[in-house]
Amino acid sequence: MPKQLQPQNPSYRLFPPSTPLKERIFNRTIPDSKTGCWLWTACLDSKGYGHLGHNGHDLAAHRVAYEEFVGPIPQNLCVLHKCDTPRCCNPAHLFLGTQDDNMKDAARKCRKGNKLCASQVVEILSDTRVHQVIANDYGVSGVLISAIKRRVIWKGVHG
Numbered sequence: 192m193p194k195q196l197q198p199q200n201p202s203y204r205l206f207p208p209s210t211p212l213k214e215r216i217f218n219r220t221i222p223d224s225k226t227g228c229w230l231w232t233a234c235l236d237s238k239g240y241g242h243l244g245h246n247g248h249d250l251a252a253h254r255v256a257y258e259e260f261v262g263p264i265p266q267n268l269c270v271l272h273k274c275d276t277p278r279c280c281n282p283a284h285l286f287l288g289t290q291d292d293n294m295k296d297a298a299r300k301c302r303k304g305n306k307l308c309a310s311q312v313v314e315i316l317s318d319t320r321v322h323q324v325i326a327n328d329y330g331v332s333g334v335l336i337s338a339i340k341r342r343v344i345w346k347g348v349h350g
Contacts, residue, residue, distance in 0.1 A: 271285070306331050313348060
C-alpha cells in the first residue's frame, strides 16, 4: 500500500486473500448511529478515503462497497457520497455520477475549493455588519464581501 495509507483501527489485522470483500467491508467499518454512515476504520488516504488491498491492488473502499452491494461501476463514472463523508462505505449513501456531477455537487454543498456557496451568499447579502467582520466569519477577504454586496459577483443569487 502507498506510504500515506495508515491503519486507523487499533484492532487492524490482515485478512487471508480468500476472505470475501463483503466480509472485509463489514469487518473494517463501524456504523454511525447518528448519520447511518458505515465508517471505514482501516487505512485512510490523505483525503480521508478508505483503502484496502486486494490481489496486489490498492482499492478505494467506497468503490468496493458499491460494487459488492449495488453492482458494477460503468467506465468513466465516479462513486459519489450523498453524505459527503469520505470514510463512508454504506451503499445507501453512495451513487454514481460523472466527474462533472461531482464538481457540481461539491459547489452546491460548499465542498472542496469553493470559498463560498449560494446559501452563504444569501446570508451575506442580508448581513448588515461591517464587511470585514462578515469576511472574518466566513474566512474570506473584505474585498470579496464588498464585491458580493455590490453585486459584482454572485449576481444570480438573491437574498
